[in-house]
Amino acid sequence: MAEPIPIRGGNAPDNPRRAGRASAGPYLYAALRDQIVRAELAPGERLSEAELGERLGVSRTPIREALGRLRDDRLVEVRPQIGTFVARISPAAVSDAQFIREALECTAVRVSAELADVESMAQMEENLRAQERATDRIDIDAWQLLDDTFHRQICDLSGHPAVWPVNERAKSHLNRLRRLSLSMPDYLPTMVEAHRTVAEAVGNHDPDAAEAALREHLRAVLREVPRIREQHPDYFEEP
Amino acid sequence: MAEPIPIRGGNAPDNPRRAGRASAGPYLYAALRDQIVRAELAPGERLSEAELGERLGVSRTPIREALGRLRDDRLVEVRPQIGTFVARISPAAVSDAQFIREALECTAVRVSAELADVESMAQMEENLRAQERATDRIDIDAWQLLDDTFHRQICDLSGHPAVWPVNERAKSHLNRLRRLSLSMPDYLPTMVEAHRTVAEAVGNHDPDAAEAALREHLRAVLREVPRIREQHPDYFEEP
């Protein structure tokens, strides 16, 4: 077997041959999802199970496990006996993802505003400062990680840790959209500012303000869809 | 290979060897999940991949695909090199499922109340009548199917078809709880009545009333947890 070829960049863990004996499936899932979100695997691109396995240094079996989860997420489309493809962006799927995310995260932030304590707010503040640093460096990769962490904090603070995994799967679709937005660097300061507004409302134990600020922030990405579609028409579904 | 042994009862499709050449994974997932929800596979019970494959007439490969999804759902626990077990009921997981379900379904019902048209309301009414018939027969299996359909209608009516699959996965945990509630037959008429209240509010295009009625209905199951735990302490996590 060929040695695993590290996946360049990205937020994925380091290597499928991890220390322990845990299965490689979850790692491969995270790695492939990251590549799809970053558009290193372009919408519509064909994925060969065999080639992916060769590239990542594993057999088809764990690759298929990862692709199965990605199919559940609607990030890849598997056509039996034909091929596996990176899903093109479907406005309907994006809308669904937005709906799910808004419902979950806005509900969570209300609870979080009630439960927020000093320690949690300190963690959020630390994350916000890191976001500002990443913004100054125009380090989109780092900022994306911090963005995920920020929204995860909101979910976890509600006391329901199972919310984040669900939210994350919906968020993938929206993250991919944002990645394709060429003017994204311009928006980084705006988004950090929006995060700070949400965090302040949470710290002030003001559920209404927190929900309103978060909802407004979440909808910002969605407004970019038409422009992105104009720039990358081939990345979208045909209909 | 041994011929597949049909799964007794339940809501699962008929046979893994379906007409087409679609993969058996989704079928097996639905079948096993149904058995878990119905507690035919009891919480804590050990599942052998090999034995499941033999019983269902397939090899370990598609069985593992189904178990992987069930693990994502937290309905089974896979301990590498040790075994796979039906997850015991975790009050935390139940609480998380309830949170997710409330957030999604209550948000959906608000939109549905705005979008409801004559045809959709007729479908709901038809479902409600079927629920009443199932209640008269005390046919819990049939009622459970109709309950899923009713809540699915609420989700789909919002115009976001991707909501239901997510909601369904959370609902599984709550369905399993309800299954264990020995006094469930007593509650059937109450629940049908609650459904009707929700449907009426939706038909009246009254989002506030619809959300309030649905939220109250959804929380009914949760109130049973302590009693169920008393009746089946071995079905719950130890901590």
Added chain:
DNA sequence: GCGAACGCACTTGTATACTAGTATCCACGC
């Protein structure tokens, strides 16, 4: 009798072999 160590049976995870179906491309007939 009791304890410890070895070994066997069984587990999940991974790799590979095999099956059945699709699309493409090229050659051949018209």
Added chain:
DNA sequence: GCGTGGATACTAGTATACAAGTGCGTTCGC
């Protein structure tokens, strides 16, 4: 030149073989 048929090289789905690890039972030593 054009249409058609077939070989071929792929695809995903499934079955099976192999690897690595765990726990329990038995047996040997004291």
